Amino acid sequence: MPARDLAEPYPHVTTDDPAVDAARLLAEQNLPALLVLDTDGIPYAVVPGSQVVGQVVPEYVMEDPLLAAVIDERHADALAEGLAGRTVAEWLPRRTFKPLYVGPDAGVLQIAAVMARAHVPLVAVVERDSGEERGRLVGVVTAAALMRHFLAAGDQA
Template identity: 80%
Template sequence: MSARDLAEPYPHVTTDDSAVDAVRLLAERNLPALLVLDTDGTPYAAVPGSQLVRQLVPEYVMEDPLLAPVIDERHAEAMAESLVGKTVAQWLPARTFKPPYVGPDAGTMEIAATMARTHVPLVAVIEYVGDQGRLLGVVSAAALMRHLLAAGGQA
């Protein structure tokens, strides 16, 4: 089955959107990763939720994990407040990469290999017309697994 057939709509934000709105989208929709598009609609980043949580943890706690048990809920409120006034682009981890993507005719093995190689649970399906890309949808790890189970008669 081709990527075009497996692609599903996926909620996304743009680099100019509010970081608070991005966190709200991730949390309310139970998303495995945040898909971020440039303001022109091309994929900018796909960041697993765990990496976004990492952005909320103070550096001193990352350096000394023994501090984590002694930090109380007041600090949790401060973590949430640190998002206010930031755009998604300002909040994303410094080491974000373009989201993994494939063309619309890619097969399931190409999609699976891309997902496995990048450690991101979704792959964007991009159709190019000239040098302009257009997001057709996303193949998530769950959708890929559903397809593989059905193809193997295990659905």
């Protein structure tokens, strides 16, 4: 089955959106990862939810996890305040998560290999017109969609 047939719409933000909107989208939609598009609507980054959560944890706590045990909830509640006034591009983790994408004709094993190799729960499907350098987001293939496909194929065997 080609990627175009597995691709689904997926909520996203752009690099210019407020960081707090990105965090809210991830939380309210129960997303496994944040899909970030550039201002032209092309995939810019896919950031797993665990890495988004890591952006609100102070670096000194990341370096010494024992500090997390002594920080009370009142201080923990203030962690999200670091999002205020920042754009998604300013807020993204230092370790950039390049957007993984495949063309609309990619097969399920190609998609699965890209996803597994990069440890991300979704891969964007981008269609490029001939001669065009930029592409158009068709949708994404999630790990759940791949597993549904594999299980359905196994049931038919």
